Amino acid sequence: MNRSVPENRDLFAIADLAKEFGISTRAIRFYEAKGLLAPERVGATRIFRRRDRARLILILRGKRLGFSLRDISDYLSLYDANRSQQVQLLTAKIDERLVSLEAQLQDLQTTISELKEIKKLADERLEKAG
DNA sequence: ATTCTCACA
DNA sequence: TGTGAGAA
Structure with a gap:
């Protein structure tokens, strides 16, 4: 045992x-x-x-x-110390992350639109070529 | 099996 | 942000 x-x-x-x-x-x-x-x-x-x-x-x-390990580390470090400051940091980081994700989303949507447009033109050429 | 250090992507 | 390798 x-x-x-x-x-x-x-x-x-x-x-x-x-x-x-x-x-x-x-x-x-x-x-x-x-x-x-x-x-x-x-x-x-x-x-x-x-x-x-x-x-x-x-x-x-x-x-x-x-979140980066640095972000996570900063957050965890505040657990024992300032709890309300920890919450503040959290909300701030979340906002930051949200802004970043929204930006990425816009970029992705732009890329998707471009690809679809290219595909559309390519398909039209295939139509003519028969 | 665990530890540490150094190199490497 | 981890992994690989070598040695203890």
């Missing part, structure tokens, strides 16, 4: 989290190196608690929404 290190539901080994979230152990260490995670250590081995796991979930969610 003695596993090497974590084996209950309160403690996790890096491999546990990597498997659960479908990411590499390297990526998790990378996030730690960037200051987004700060798991405890038993010797040199990382021990992740539920709160570390929760932070990882937030990191992954932030990434999925298109």
